[in-house]
Amino acid sequence: xxxxxxxxxxxxxxxxxxxxxxxxxxxxxxxxxxxxxxxxxxxxxxxxxxxxxxxxxxxxxxxxxxxxxxxxxxxxxxxxxxxxxxxxxxxxxxxxxxxxxxxxxxxxxxxxxxxxxxxxxxxxxxxxxxxxxxxxxxxxxxxxxxxxxxxxxxxxxxxxxxxxxxxxxxxxxxxxxxxxxxxxxxxxxxxxxxxxxxxxxxxxxxxxxxxxxxxxxxxxxxxxxxxxxxxxxxxxxxxxxxxxxxxxxxxxxxxxxxxxxxxxxxxxxxxxxxxxxxxxxxxxxxxxxxxxxxxxxxxxxxxxxxx
Amino acid sequence: xxxxxxxxxxxxxxxxxxxxxxxxxxxxxxxxxxxxxxxxxxxxxxxxxxxxxxxxxxxxxxxxxxxxxxxxxxxxxxxxxxxxxxxxxxxxxxxxxxxxxxxxxxxxxxxxxxxxxxxxxxxxxxxxxxxxxxxxxxxxxxxxxxxxxxxxxxxxxxxxxxxxxxxxxxxxxxxxxxxxxxxxxxxxxxxxxxxxxxxxxxxxxxxxxxxxxxxxxxxxxxxxxxxxxxxxxxxxxxxxxxxxxxxxxxxxxxxxxxxxxxxxxxxxxxxxxxxxxxxxxxxxxxxxxxxxxxxxxxxxxxxxxxxxxxxxxxxxxxxxxxxxxxxxxxxxxxxxxxxxxxxxxxxxxxxxxxxxxxxx
Numbered sequence: 072x073x074x075x076x077x078x079x080x081x082x083x084x085x086x087x088x089x090x091x092x093x094x095x096x097x098x099x100x101x102x103x104x105x106x107x108x109x110x111x112x113x114x115x116x117x118x119x120x121x122x123x124x125x126x127x128x129x130x131x132x133x134x135x136x137x138x139x140x141x142x143x144x145x146x147x148x149x150x151x152x153x154x155x156x157x158x159x160x161x162x163x164x165x166x167x168x169x170x171x172x173x174x175x176x177x178x179x180x181x182x183x184x185x186x187x188x189x190x191x192x193x194x195x196x197x198x199x200x201x202x203x204x205x206x207x208x209x210x211x212x213x214x215x216x217x218x219x220x221x222x223x224x225x226x227x228x229x230x231x232x233x234x235x236x237x238x239x240x241x242x243x244x245x246x247x248x249x250x251x252x253x254x255x256x257x258x259x260x261x262x263x264x265x266x267x268x269x270x271x272x273x274x275x276x277x278x279x280x281x282x283x284x285x286x287x288x289x290x291x292x293x294x295x296x297x298x299x300x301x302x303x304x305x306x307x308x309x310x311x312x313x314x315x316x317x318x319x320x321x322x323x324x325x326x327x328x329x330x331x332x333x334x335x336x337x338x339x340x341x342x343x344x345x346x347x348x349x350x351x352x353x354x355x356x357x358x359x360x361x362x363x364x365x366x367x368x369x370x371x372x373x374x375x376x377x378x
Numbered sequence: 379x380x381x382x383x384x385x386x387x388x389x390x391x392x393x394x395x396x397x398x399x400x401x402x403x404x405x406x407x408x409x410x411x412x413x414x415x416x417x418x419x420x421x422x423x424x425x426x427x428x429x430x431x432x433x434x435x436x437x438x439x440x441x442x443x444x445x446x447x448x449x450x451x452x453x454x455x456x457x458x459x460x461x462x463x464x465x466x467x468x469x470x471x472x473x474x475x476x477x478x479x480x481x482x483x484x485x486x487x488x489x490x491x492x493x494x495x496x497x498x499x500x501x502x503x504x505x506x507x508x509x510x511x512x513x514x515x516x517x518x519x520x521x522x523x524x525x526x527x528x529x530x531x532x533x534x535x536x537x538x539x540x541x542x543x544x545x546x547x548x549x550x551x552x553x554x555x556x557x558x559x560x561x562x563x564x565x566x567x568x569x570x571x572x573x574x575x576x577x578x579x580x581x582x583x584x585x586x587x588x589x590x591x592x593x594x595x596x597x598x599x600x601x602x603x604x605x606x607x608x609x610x611x612x613x614x615x616x617x618x619x620x621x622x623x624x625x626x627x628x629x630x631x632x633x634x635x636x637x638x639x640x641x642x643x644x645x646x647x648x649x650x651x652x653x654x655x656x657x658x659x660x661x662x663x664x665x666x667x668x669x670x671x672x673x674x675x676x677x678x679x680x681x682x683x684x685x686x687x688x689x690x691x692x693x694x695x696x697x698x699x700x701x702x703x704x705x706x707x708x709x710x711x712x713x714x715x716x717x718x719x720x721x722x723x724x725x726x727x728x729x730x731x732x733x734x735x736x737x738x
Binding site: 109149153157158159160162163164166167168170171173174175177178181287292295298299302337339340342343346347349350353354357358375 | 521702712
């Protein structure tokens, strides 16, 4: 009895958590390199509409995901060109990217509103993925397992590899990294492109897995929650995983309350909960002095070596 | 041939004023090309969006009405941006200002008197300022990033609006539509030019911009804002209180956004509806930057963005350009402005093997 209630709840939480986990993981790498890209929401929307359009046209979802990664990474490349090559203000450029993404995705997706696509198939046999209890482990979209692998991979990359060390060095002390011969701008470009590709997967998780359809502003501000999640996690991938599932639980409160016939508080209050919870969490994290020193030292500062 | 950036000793004044114009022209050119490539009438679209509203004198009144909220919010945001306070939740403060003023309108419903409208405006300003006070408190006391907190509060404000429209503030005689009563004559902004839609809020927006110009350029407060933004360490050394500046910047931004909110509610809307948030709070970010964070520049930028709104509607009805195209044009303008910003700080050098000439 409790199983039949608990399992769908766990599954919706995982569903809500996965896209913000993917987007935040990309942003974490970007911020570790010392760049603040506030365009997450815009890149996610570009990914969402591209993934949907390509899947609807070709009928093949993996192709849609790859196209979404390329499109979102391209928009991240635009951000990189402005902020890294032309040293434009990162905050303003990120905001511009979000406004651009909202407009461009609405424009591109106009003909796809109301269409549906085939839901992503499972990688596991139906005996497992549709089993009443075991589906809590095997019943997700392949992208959910991909997101978990990526968390482990990014964590390993940042801590154990030479590339990760260089990335962190660039984010903590760009001048020293430059003076010992590393290309600060080059490393940051790679990080920004990676962040874009991740936002692309996150975006098409909405249009191909969760809904699955396209509507204007489909991501509804989740990109901003992903940004907050990076702060919450203190720039550590494993804590990001925990945070994402916690946020996923809060984000699905409205859904579960409705299903359970809970009507003590207004549905609007529950809909506002993820945003209120984000503010509360930020307040708790930021108030601690430790939270401050966790941020990469060069975060948001443009780099221009004097030549 | 290599292109190199060479830092100027001082930011170029000429480029500072020239780059917004370059950005607008570049947007028109790029827009024409891009929209042609995706199968629309690109040149027609640019002509409709950027020129038609200016050539048709009948559309000028719409330009004023659209520009007013953009100018008010843009001026408020510019005060913050100058001080490096990144309030991007103006949309939420605009909603809360509109709601606070609407609260007064509903409380005074059926009453008459000249005092009602000013009271609504004061409530609107106070509502917007109070809502911006939340990120100010969080920033100064708990060190919470104001970008994220002010934006999160925008989504909360939208839910507050929906709640009030579906519940407590619903018009009792409104056939269950989620909207308030229509405001009465004493609660509606009078039109200043008979026979047009130009309401009192339009001249007020221009007055506020001029007043802000004086405050920012002539007062100690304006100086403090600039110093805290440009050199926080120097500001601390000079005895300026950073926290007080953060408070002032957010309250000013929120107050002006709230003012814009109640002027919209008591002007073009004439009641409060769920469709009240129209994105002015976000577009005003573009206005503030395009206007170079200067109140007079913001007036001009507000008019330019108003042109794209009115022109976007024209292009929609005449050549079937999608509504979302307007947002793409507006964002492109900001991209081009940020890209050309490099010309203000740097000189572009074209270094060729034969002759290392200075082309800038």
